[in-house]
Amino acid sequence: MDSNTEVLLGWRAGLHGWDALVERYSRLVWSVPRSFRLSHTDAADVYQCTWLCLAEHLTRLRRPEHLGAWLVRTATRQSIAVVRARGREVSFDLWEPESALPAPEEVVLTNDRQRRLWAALMTLNERCQRLLRIAAHSPELSYAQVADALGIKVGSVGSTRTRCLADLRRKLGDLR
Structure with missing residues (x-):
């Protein structure tokens, strides 16, 4: 697999590097707006805006x-902008049949667990927040x-994730 530098230089020279970049980072870019719990439509807008920003700034990447x-930071900024613009709206799918709706007690328990x-x-x-959001x-x-x-060493991802999960479990236990 080509390095980012090689792909970017190839793209600047008119080769097909853009597709390689999108394929390499597509899931990562998608994970950011989804971690903000944006709707599919808003997440798609953030995804598209992130790639557009990359295209606009490609020649200036140092x-x-x-x-x-860079993509995670850009997608995070875009997601925050959407959250601010939308406020704390909660969208409901009005086309979902009533039989698919959970029982009220399930909703309360699920909301409490999520909270x-x-x-x-x-x-x-x-x-830890960023690592666990990406992992989820x-x-x-x-x-x-x-x-x-995340800008960390590959060898520290597993141990950092383990520490973050242990810390999260401890904090969840404290909230009971």
């Missing part, structure tokens, strides 16, 4: 080896891709 981190999980997650440091929304990513997105 460190192509950190492209994954406790998010409350515990938000008490973790930013590195894009489990198929390799350690190298996760390390690139």
Whole structure:
């Protein structure tokens, strides 16, 4: 597989590097707006805007080896902008048949579990939050891709994830 630098240089020279970049980072870019729990439509907008920003700034990238981190930062900024624009709207799919709706007690229990999980997650440091969001929304990513997105060493991804999960479990236990 070509390095980001080779792919970017190839794209600038008119070769087909863009497709390789999209294929390499597509799941990572998608994981960011989904980690913000955006609707599919809003997540698609963030995804598209992130790639558009890359196309606009491609010639100004100084460190192509950190492209994954750049894409995550850009998608994060785009996601935050959407969240701010939408406020705390909750969208309901009005076309869903009533039989598919969960029982009220299931909704209450699920909402309580999610509230406790998010409350515990938000008490973790930013590195752990980002790592766990990527792991939850894009489990198929390799350690190298996760390390690139977070700007950490590949060898520390597993141990960092283990520490973050242990910390999250402890904090969830404290919230009971």
